[in-house]
Amino acid sequence: MPPLALDLAGVTSWSLGAPPPIAVCTWGDVTPIAFTVAFDDSPTLSLAVDVLTPCALDPLASLAPRPAVVSVSARCQSPRTKSYVFAPPAEGAPPSFDDAPQGAVRIAAANGAANAAANRRSTRIRPPDDVVKLQDRLQYLLQPSLETLLADNALAFPFQPFSYQLDGVAFLFPRYSAVLADEMGLGKTMQAITAVRLLVRTAALRRVLLVCPKPLVTNWVREFALWAPEIPLAVIEGDQTKRRWQWHEVDAPVKIANYELLVRDREFVEQPGVHFDLVVLDEAQRIKNRSGTTSQTVRAVSRTRNWALTGTPVENSPEDLVGIFEFLSPGYLSRHMKPRAMGRAVADHILRRTKQQVLTELPPKLIRDAELELTPQQRHTYDLAENDGVLHLADMGEAVTIQHVFELVLRLKQVCNFDPATGASAKLERLSADLEEVAASGQKALIFSQWVQTLDKLKEHLAPFGPLEYHGGVPSARRDDVLQRFKEDPTKHVLLMSYGAGAVGLNLQFAGYVFLFDRWWNPAVEDQAINRAHRLGAAGPVTVTRFLTRSTIEERIDQVLQEKRELFDTILSGAGPARLGMSQAEIFGLFKLARPSLNPPVRDAA
Amino acid sequence: MGTRSEKSPAALGFLAVCDLEGRGLVGGYLLLNAAGRPLEFHCTAPVRPSRAQEILYGPTLEPFLYGEQIGRALVEKSAAKPLAVFTDREAVLAARPFVAAPLALVLKDSAASAATDSAKSENPLFPPPFHRFEYGANVLTLATAHAHDAPAIVERLAMHGVAFDLAEPFERIREAVREAHRDASARSAQPAAVAVNPPTAEAA
Numbered sequence: 001m002p003p004l005a006l007d008l009a010g011v012t013s014w015s016l017g018a019p020p021p022i023a024v025c026t027w028g029d030v031t032p033i034a035f036t037v038a039f040d041d042s043p044t045l046s047l048a049v050d051v052l053t054p055c056a057l058d059p060l061a062s063l064a065p066r067p068a069v070v071s072v073s074a075r076c077q078s079p080r081t082k083s084y085v086f087a088p089p090a091e092g093a094p095p096s097f098d099d100a101p102q103g104a105v106r107i108a109a110a111n112g113a114a115n116a117a118a119n120r121r122s123t124r125i126r127p128p129d130d131v132v133k134l135q136d137r138l139q140y141l142l143q144p145s146l147e148t149l150l151a152d153n154a155l156a157f158p159f160q161p162f163s164y165q166l167d168g169v170a171f172l173f174p175r176y177s178a179v180l181a182d183e184m185g186l187g188k189t190m191q192a193i194t195a196v197r198l199l200v201r202t203a204a205l206r207r208v209l210l211v212c213p214k215p216l217v218t219n220w221v222r223e224f225a226l227w228a229p230e231i232p233l234a235v236i237e238g239d240q241t242k243r244r245w246q247w248h249e250v251d252a253p254v255k256i257a258n259y260e261l262l263v264r265d266r267e268f269v270e271q272p273g274v275h276f277d278l279v280v281l282d283e284a285q286r287i288k289n290r291s292g293t294t295s296q297t298v299r300a301v302s303r304t305r306n307w308a309l310t311g312t313p314v315e316n317s318p319e320d321l322v323g324i325f326e327f328l329s330p331g332y333l334s335r336h337m338k339p340r341a342m343g344r345a346v347a348d349h350i351l352r353r354t355k356q357q358v359l360t361e362l363p364p365k366l367i368r369d370a371e372l373e374l375t376p377q378q379r380h381t382y383d384l385a386e387n388d389g390v391l392h393l394a395d396m397g398e399a400v401t402i403q404h405v406f407e408l409v410l411r412l413k414q415v416c417n418f419d420p421a422t423g424a425s426a427k428l429e430r431l432s433a434d435l436e437e438v439a440a441s442g443q444k445a446l447i448f449s450q451w452v453q454t455l456d457k458l459k460e461h462l463a464p465f466g467p468l469e470y471h472g473g474v475p476s477a478r479r480d481d482v483l484q485r486f487k488e489d490p491t492k493h494v495l496l497m498s499y500g501a502g503a504v505g506l507n508l509q510f511a512g513y514v515f516l517f518d519r520w521w522n523p524a525v526e527d528q529a530i531n532r533a534h535r536l537g538a539a540g541p542v543t544v545t546r547f548l549t550r551s552t553i554e555e556r557i558d559q560v561l562q563e564k565r566e567l568f569d570t571i572l573s574g575a576g577p578a579r580l581g582m583s584q585a586e587i588f589g590l591f592k593l594a595r596p597s598l599n600p601p602v603r604d605a606a
Numbered sequence: 607m608g609t610r611s612e613k614s615p616a617a618l619g620f621l622a623v624c625d626l627e628g629r630g631l632v633g634g635y636l637l638l639n640a641a642g643r644p645l646e647f648h649c650t651a652p653v654r655p656s657r658a659q660e661i662l663y664g665p666t667l668e669p670f671l672y673g674e675q676i677g678r679a680l681v682e683k684s685a686a687k688p689l690a691v692f693t694d695r696e697a698v699l700a701a702r703p704f705v706a707a708p709l710a711l712v713l714k715d716s717a718a719s720a721a722t723d724s725a726k727s728e729n730p731l732f733p734p735p736f737h738r739f740e741y742g743a744n745v746l747t748l749a750t751a752h753a754h755d756a757p758a759i760v761e762r763l764a765m766h767g768v769a770f771d772l773a774e775p776f777e778r779i780r781e782a783v784r785e786a787h788r789d790a791s792a793r794s795a796q797p798a799a800v801a802v803n804p805p806t807a808e809a810a
Binding site (some may be wrong): 122124134137138139141143144145148152501 | 636641642643644647770774777778779781782784786
C-alpha cells in the first residue's frame with residue numbers, strides 16, 4: 001500500500017512529476033531537503049530516493065541522469081509519519097557533484113505511481129439509469145468531480161481513500177436503490193459513511209437509519225467516529241421505554257439499530273411520523289428470505305432511499321437477490337427470471353469489486369487444504385456412527401426428514417473434530433504443530449469452528465498459545481476488550497471464533513493465519529471469516545488452512561461447497577446458468593439416500 | 607466588471623466543440639460559478655460544413671466553424687455574462703473578436719510544455735503565435751493579438767478565488783453533449799438538423 005502523502009517541507013522547490021518519480025526536490029548550497037511521509041493503514045513503506053546529478057535537471061542533459069539510489073525503508077511509528085532529511089552534497093562528495101551549485105533528489109514511494117495518479121484522478125458522479133429526464137441527467141453530468149465536492153464541503157479523511165472507494169461513493173451518492181456488494185475487506189463501511197456524509201452535507205439527508213447485525217453496532221459507531229466525526233449518532237438500545245423515546249424523540253441524523261431489535265420495535269417504527277430519508281442495511285443477506293420476519297420488518301420502515309451492503313448478495317440461489325430487491329425496489333425482480341435477465345436488470349443497481357480487481361497491492365492469500373486421516377480411535381467411532389446412522393435413516397423409510405439427516409451430518413462432523421470417547425483429534429495434532437510455528441514467529445492466528453463446544457476444547461488444549469474466545473457465549477460488552485487484548489498482548493497468539501459471531505464486520509488484519517477447524521455449509525460465510533484477516537491493511541500474506549478429514553462427510557460436503565463457489569461467480573458475472581445450492585436431494589445424497597417423496601421441498605441448507 | 611449586476615454570480619464560461627463521429631461538430635457551453643458549480647449549459651445541434659464552405663474557406667474553415675459559428679452563437683445565447691471564457695480548442699480562439707469577455711485556451715499537461723517551447727521565441731521577425739501565461743497550476747494561452755487580456759483574466763480569477771482545475775470542466779461538457787445527442791437520437795431516428803447558424807439548446 002502506498003503512503004498517503006509526501007509532505008515536502010523546507011525545500012527550495014518541488015513538483016509532482018509523471019510517475020515515477022512522484023516528487024523532485026532541489027536544494028541550494030546549504031538548504032537541506034526535508035520531507036515527511038504520512039502512513040495510512042500500511043505499517044511499512046519503501047522509498048527509493050535517487051540523488052540526481054545537477055545536470056539531470058538541465059533539459060539538454062535529461063537523457064543522461066546519473067542517479068545514486070538510496071533506498072529507505074520505514075516502519076510506521078506513532079505519530080503515523082516519518083521524516084527524512086537529506087543534506088546537500090558535502091565537500092569530497094562523488095565527482096558528479098563537485099562542480100554543482102545545486103543537487104536534487106527524486107523520491108518515489110513503493111507503488112507511488114498509482115498513488116500520484118490517484119491524487120489527480122477525477123471521479124465523476126454519473127446519473128443512474130433510472131434517471132430518464134435529460135435535464136436531470138445533465139444536472140449530474142455537469143457537476144464537479146467527487147473530489148471537488150468533497151473539498152468544497154471541507155470533508156477531511158483520516159486516510160486517503162482508494163480510487164475504487166471514491167468510485168463506490170460516486171455510485172451510492174445519486175442512487176435511491178443500490179447494492180454495494182464489494183468483496184469483504186474493501187471498505188463498504190467507509191464508502192457508505194462517506195456517501196451519507198456528503199448527502200447530509202448537501203441537505204439531501206436528514207434522517208438515516210442504519211441496520212446491522214448486533215455484533216457490528218460498535219464497529220459502525222467506531223467507523224462513523226473515524227470517517228464522519230461531525231455526524232451525531234444515536235444507537236437504539238436499552239429497555240422498551242428508552243427505545244420508544246429514541247425512535248420518536250431523538251433527532252440524531254443517523255440512528256443505528258440491530259436487526260433483532262428492529263424486529264422487536266416494529267410497532268414503534270411503523271407509527272406515522274417515523275420516516276427515514278435513507279435506510280442502509282449492512283450484511284443485507286439477512287433479508288434474503290422474503291417471508292422472514294426480518295425482511296418484512298425492514299420493508300415496513302417508511303423510507304425514501306434504500307441501500308444494501310453485502311459481500312454475498314447471492315449465497316445460494318438467485319432468489320437471494322430477489323429477497324434483497326424486495327427491500328430496494330419491491331417487485332423489480334421476480335424469482336422466475338432467468339439469471340441472465342436478472343443480471344441485466346440489476347446491473348445499474350449493483351456495484352461489486354473483488355480484491356483481485358482493485359487491490360493489486362494487497363498481500364497474497366495462500367489457501368492450503370490440510371487433508372488429514374482420522375486417528376484410529378476417530379475412524380473407529382466415525383465408521384460406527386455413520387453405519388448406524390445410515391441404517392437408522394434407512395429404517396425410517398418415508399418418515400425420514402431433512403432434520404434427521406442434518407443431525408447425522410452434525411454428529412459425524414463433530415467426530416471428525418474430536419473423538420467423543422477419547423478426545424483424540426487428528427486436526428488438533430496438526431493445528432498444534434502449526435501454531436508452534438505461528439507463535440515462535442510472533443504471529444497471530446484466527447481459528448474458526450461452528451461449535452462453541454469445539455472452541456472450548458481447543459481453548460483447553462491450546463493454552464500455551466494464550467487463546468482468547470470470541471463467540472456467541474462471550475457477552476457483547478466484553479467483545480471489544482477481547483479484540484483489543486488479542487491485538488496488543490504479545491502472549492495471545494490465538495483467537496477462537498465461531499462463524500456466527502466472528503465472520504462479519506471485524507477488522508483483524510494483524511492476524512497472518514486463519515484456520516478453518518471445521519467447514520461451514522456455505523463458502524460465502526467461509527470467505528467472510530477468512531477476510532477478517534485478509535483485508536486492507538494486512539501487513540503480509542495471509543495463510544488460510546482448511547482442515548478436511550479424508551473419506552468422511554467433510555470430504556463430501558467439500559465437493560458441494562466447490563459447486564457453490566462456482567454458483568456465486570456465475571450469478572454475479574451473469575456468465576451463464578446458475579446452479580442451485582445445496583438442495584434437499586443433495587443433502588440426502590450425502591448418504592446415498594433417496595429423497596422421500598412426501599417431504600416438503602427444501603431449497604436451502606445454509 | 608463594474609457594470610455587472612451585483613446580484614448575478616460571478617460566472618466563468620467554458621466552451622468546447624466535440625466532433626460526434628458521422629454527425630458533425632457540436633458546441634457545448636458551460637457556465638460555472640467560482641466554485642466550479644454549473645450555472646447554465648447550452649449546446650448546439652450538429653454542424654457540418656457544406657462542400658461550398660470547404661472550398662471557400664479552405665484552411666480558415668476550422669476557425670470559422672469553431673469560433674464564429676459555434677463559439678460566438680453559444681456565448682451570445684447565454685444569460686450570464688462571464689468574467690472570462692475558456693476553451694480547450696485552439697480554433698475556438700477565433701471567436702474572441704465577437705465576444706465581450708476575454709477568451710483563453712487552457713492547455714493540458716502535455717500541451718503545456720510544447721506551448722512553452724513555442725512561446726519562447728524572442729525573434730521579432732517570428733513572434734510566437736500565442737501568449738502564454740499561468741494562473742495557479744493552469745497554463746493558459748491567448749492569441750497574440752489579445753495578449754493584453756492576460757492581466758484581466760488573472761485578476762478576475764484571483765478576485766473571485768477561483769481555485770479549481772480549469773481543464774476539468776471540458777470533460778463535463780463532452781459528457782453532457784454526448785448525453786444530449788444520445789437522447790436526441792433516441793427520441794428521433796432522424797439526425798438533428800444541420801445548421802450554419804446553429805440553434806442552441808438550453809439544457810440547464
